Amino acid sequence: MSPAEATMAGPATMACAIPAAVEATLDRMAPVLPVSVASARAALESQLGAVGRSVWPEVAWRFSRLTNTGLPIEFAWSSRETALRYTVEVAPPEAPDAGRLPLAARQLDWPDDPLPAMGPWLALQQERELRFGAWLGARFSSTGQATKLYAELPHGAALPPVLIAAHPWLRGSSLHWRMAGLNADRTLELYAQSADLDRTRLLDLAQSLFGTPVPGAALSRHLDLLSGGQDLPRPSGLSVVFDGDLQPRALTWFCFAKAVFRDDEQVRQTLLSAVSGTTAKVYAALANGPADGRWRHGMVGAGVDAGGSVWLQCGLRPT
Numbered sequence: 001m002s003p004a005e006a007t008m009a010g011p012a013t014m015a016c017a018i019p020a021a022v023e024a025t026l027d028r029m030a031p032v033l034p035v036s037v038a039s040a041r042a043a044l045e046s047q048l049g050a051v052g053r054s055v056w057p058e059v060a061w062r063f064s065r066l067t068n069t070g071l072p073i074e075f076a077w078s079s080r081e082t083a084l085r086y087t088v089e090v091a092p093p094e095a096p097d098a099g100r101l102p103l104a105a106r107q108l109d110w111p112d113d114p115l116p117a118m119g120p121w122l123a124l125q126q127e128r129e130l131r132f133g134a135w136l137g138a139r140f141s142s143t144g145q146a147t148k149l150y151a152e153l154p155h156g157a158a159l160p161p162v163l164i165a166a167h168p169w170l171r172g173s174s175l176h177w178r179m180a181g182l183n184a185d186r187t188l189e190l191y192a193q194s195a196d197l198d199r200t201r202l203l204d205l206a207q208s209l210f211g212t213p214v215p216g217a218a219l220s221r222h223l224d225l226l227s228g229g230q231d232l233p234r235p236s237g238l239s240v241v242f243d244g245d246l247q248p249r250a251l252t253w254f255c256f257a258k259a260v261f262r263d264d265e266q267v268r269q270t271l272l273s274a275v276s277g278t279t280a281k282v283y284a285a286l287a288n289g290p291a292d293g294r295w296r297h298g299m300v301g302a303g304v305d306a307g308g309s310v311w312l313q314c315g316l317r318p319t
Contacts, residue, residue, distance in 0.1 A: 004182060015044045017052040019061055021289070025318040027112055028285040029084060032278065036084040036140035040199055043138060043145070047088050047107060048072065054092035063093035065132045067317040068294055075286050076137075076319060080311035081305070082278045083141035087150065087315075090136045100133030101151055107136055108147045110184040120160040121151040121180060128154035137181065149182045161188070166246045180238075186244035195235045199223060202238070202253055209248040210242065210306040218310045222302035223253065225312070226260055233259040235300075254301030257314065267297045268312070274312060289319030 002150055018026075022044065039206030051072050054060035072089035091103045100123055106116045112153045125133070137148035155176075158164070164171055174194050181189035199220065206214045223232065233255050241250035261267045269289045272280060289296065298315035 001286055016213050017048050019048075019071060019073070019318070021318040022098065025075060025286060025289060028288060029282065032281045032285055033082070033084050033140070035142075036145075039140045039243045040084050040086070040138070040175075043140075044088070047090055047136060047138070048139055050103075051092050054094060056093050056199060059093050064089050064137065067298065069317065071317060073318060074298060074315045077279075077283045077286055077313050078303075078311055078313040078314070079279050079283075080309065080313070081141060083139050084282070085137070085139045087135050087137045090134075092244075097133035097152075099128035101149075104134040104136045104149055108149060108184070109145070110147070112184075114149070114182075114184075117182060117186075118149075118151070121153075123183070124157040124160075125152065125154060125259075128153055128157055146184065150295065151180045151182065153177045153179055163190075163242075164248065166253065174236075181239075187241060187249070188246075189241045191237060191239045193235050193237050196254070197236050197238060198232055202232070202251075205238075206251045206304055209251055212306070214304055215308050215310055218300060219304045222274075222310055222312055225270060226255075226300050226302060228260065230260075238302075241305075248306065250303055250305040252301050252303035252313070254299045254313070257297035257300045258295055260300070261297070264291065264296045267300065271300075271312060283299065283314075286316045294319055 016105050018041065026037050026041060045049055051060050054293045061072065064070050064072035066072060066087060074087050076085040076087065090107050091100050095103065101118060102115065105114045105118050115252070116215070132153055135150040137150055139146050144190045159170055159177060174196050175192040176194070177190055177192045179191040181191070185237055205218065206219070227233070232253070236253060236255040240248055241251045243249050257267050261270070269287065275283065289294070295317055296317050298317065304310045304311065
């Protein structure tokens with residue numbers, strides 16, 4: 001994690017459950033998604049509450065690996081949907097990383113008890129060195145709201161046997177699985193880093209995962225947009241979404257924005273040139289905050305699903 005300056009303005013604001021930069025971002029989004037913003041504000045008061053009550057107030061808002069300044073929340077955007085999305089820490093900096101997974105699970109809004117589903121992922125973390133343990137994801141849209149659990153996959157840990165049995169390619173030596181995203185509907189997203197992923201391998205993987213022709217030309221256009229028509233940077237990452245029956249449903253490629261763009265403004269102009277409508281307004285609200293001398297964009301990516309849809313996405317630090 002980069003050494004980071006405090007993201008709060010002073011002692012008075014340090015006591016707030018929602019950091020000033022997050023409030024400012026929500027204010028910009030409110031005219032576009034008023035209902036979602038109202039719901040997100042209420043949720044964040046609870047989700048960030050433990051962070052705000054840290055016994056280490058001087059580091060409470062600058063300890064996280066979610067952002068390059070340590071702010072414990074990152075917003076996410078996708079051209080695939082019109083929604084307010086973010087990922088957040090649910091425990092203060094003094095909480096052990098090994099205890100963050102059950103803490104995050106307790107904040108899920110799932111209809112059934114989520115703790116049994118955590119068993120295999122908790123087992124993978126046992127006696128392993130962790131970097132963040134777990135995060136909570138949240139999405140607010142016109143269809144309602146939902147939470148997602150991100151569980152760290154520590155270095156050297158093998159994926160659950162049921163996944164390897166269904167998809168032996170998951171243990172390929174070039175893929176290093178870093179995180180699992182768990183949803184209430186039993187869908188699962190696995191995130192990996194790869195040192196040798198190129199465009200051909202990515203398109204071939206999409207074809208083999210879905211078993212039907214994928215819109216390779218459309219996906220390639222998105223990859224060209226993000227990479228400037230150059231080879232994909234290495235290392236980069238990918239994620240695969242599986243349904244409740246462990247069938248692949250979506251594939252996403254991603255990398256750090258700073259690996260392919262000159263600065264945040266170039267990212268902003270590039271993405272806005274490719275989208276329109278409400279999703280563009282959501283992105284603009286996230287990206288149009290004041291510059292502070294640090295990268296606001298984290299990861300950028302492009303995805304394709306089994307139905308042939310393609311999209312762009314990115315993560316943004318609140319400013």
